[in-house]
Amino acid sequence: MKDRWTDRLSEYLDGELAPNERIALEAHFSECGACRQTLDELRRVVARAQALDDRPPTTDLWPGIARQVGVGAVVSLGARRAQRRLSFTVPQLAAAAVAVALLSGGGAAWLLGRRGTVAAAPSTTAGGSPAPSVANVTDYAGDARYAAQVADLERALERGRGRLDTATVHVIEKNLGIINRAIRDAQSALAADPANAYLNLHLAREMRRKLELLRQAATLAGARS
Amino acid sequence: MELTTPGVATLRRDPDQAARDAETADAALAASGDGRAFERLYRTHVNRIHSLVRRMIGPDHADDIAQDVFVRAWTKISTFRGEAAFGTWLHRLAVNVILARRTTLGTERGRYDDSEAALDGVAGRAAAPELSLDFEEAIGRLPSGAREVFVLHDIEGYRHDEIADMLGIVPGTSKSQLHHARMTLRKHLRE
Numbered sequence: 001m002k003d004r005w006t007d008r009l010s011e012y013l014d015g016e017l018a019p020n021e022r023i024a025l026e027a028h029f030s031e032c033g034a035c036r037q038t039l040d041e042l043r044r045v046v047a048r049a050q051a052l053d054d055r056p057p058t059t060d061l062w063p064g065i066a067r068q069v070g071v072g073a074v075v076s077l078g079a080r081r082a083q084r085r086l087s088f089t090v091p092q093l094a095a096a097a098v099a100v101a102l103l104s105g106g107g108a109a110w111l112l113g114r115r116g117t118v119a120a121a122p123s124t125t126a127g128g129s130p131a132p133s134v135a136n137v138t139d140y141a142g143d144a145r146y147a148a149q150v151a152d153l154e155r156a157l158e159r160g161r162g163r164l165d166t167a168t169v170h171v172i173e174k175n176l177g178i179i180n181r182a183i184r185d186a187q188s189a190l191a192a193d194p195a196n197a198y199l200n201l202h203l204a205r206e207m208r209r210k211l212e213l214l215r216q217a218a219t220l221a222g223a224r225s
Numbered sequence: 226m227e228l229t230t231p232g233v234a235t236l237r238r239d240p241d242q243a244a245r246d247a248e249t250a251d252a253a254l255a256a257s258g259d260g261r262a263f264e265r266l267y268r269t270h271v272n273r274i275h276s277l278v279r280r281m282i283g284p285d286h287a288d289d290i291a292q293d294v295f296v297r298a299w300t301k302i303s304t305f306r307g308e309a310a311f312g313t314w315l316h317r318l319a320v321n322v323i324l325a326r327r328t329t330l331g332t333e334r335g336r337y338d339d340s341e342a343a344l345d346g347v348a349g350r351a352a353a354p355e356l357s358l359d360f361e362e363a364i365g366r367l368p369s370g371a372r373e374v375f376v377l378h379d380i381e382g383y384r385h386d387e388i389a390d391m392l393g394i395v396p397g398t399s400k401s402q403l404h405h406a407r408m409t410l411r412k413h414l415r416e
Contacts, residue, residue: 009404052360054276065295
């Protein structure tokens, strides 16, 4: 049975009725069992909706996505080179800049200070052999595309180095040294605590900072040619 | 972070915040071309995105559209600025992709059918035991306008003004569609 309040019950349930309407409806509930029952049923619908579980697709979509975006698939060397060239498009470099703007902050300085007491985590074992690789570290440090970007930017910077004045070169080298030290410290700390989300974030942040600094420096060197 | 001794910091981190930070880092890595970081983001969010697509559009095109959402996310990830959680950003992108594809698929036609007949048709199927539907299926049988509003409001938690903006309707229509959807679905929850 419907009455003039039936179509307002969802608004009541969601707290969207004006105060005077809410009071009037609550008075109506005392004499209308049908509205009370409907309200209870609507509550159950909302609760049921909020309790729905998300289900996975029946097939993994990643292979198709990877193919479309050009990652994670076996590609020819030529295609890889093309991808590497693509990785230097303006939007992607802008993305790196955005990432740096997002992520850079006081944390690096704090962590560097903090790592001063614990960053002695060995990069080699007692026997002098390399420490076991750690998944989280290699996920970042072993990224060939990242390494390629850095290497290309370093070469570009080296080519334009002569166009920069001595003071600028000094500032760039000093900051690169700081960032490289932060990266090494983060990698060492992650070797001891690979699941540490903050350290993983910090490492990513420093790697982005390095990429951005190199990009800016290379741009600066190129711009003065 | 709190300072307990001068120069010595103790880090206290909320696990949820740590997860959000890790996702922000992965988004930054993905923006610079790191496919593995993007795959981690995919693995984290695929169930939610696929479920959203399936509920909004139906199962037939869910895989295709969910895949498209992630491809679009890859191309637009440089616009993610970390002001909200990555999942929130991705979810809004997914809604936009779904709404755009809805037009292509022609499901927008008649989606704001308020008629009792359209809604009763959904409920009527549930009355027959042999056609009993589970709740997800009952949602899928709602007229598309009521279904979209119900999914966005009651499952995904958007407000009526946000839904109205997304769907190009007025908030009053969103409220009306939501109520119709709930009134229809309540019949499926009766014993």
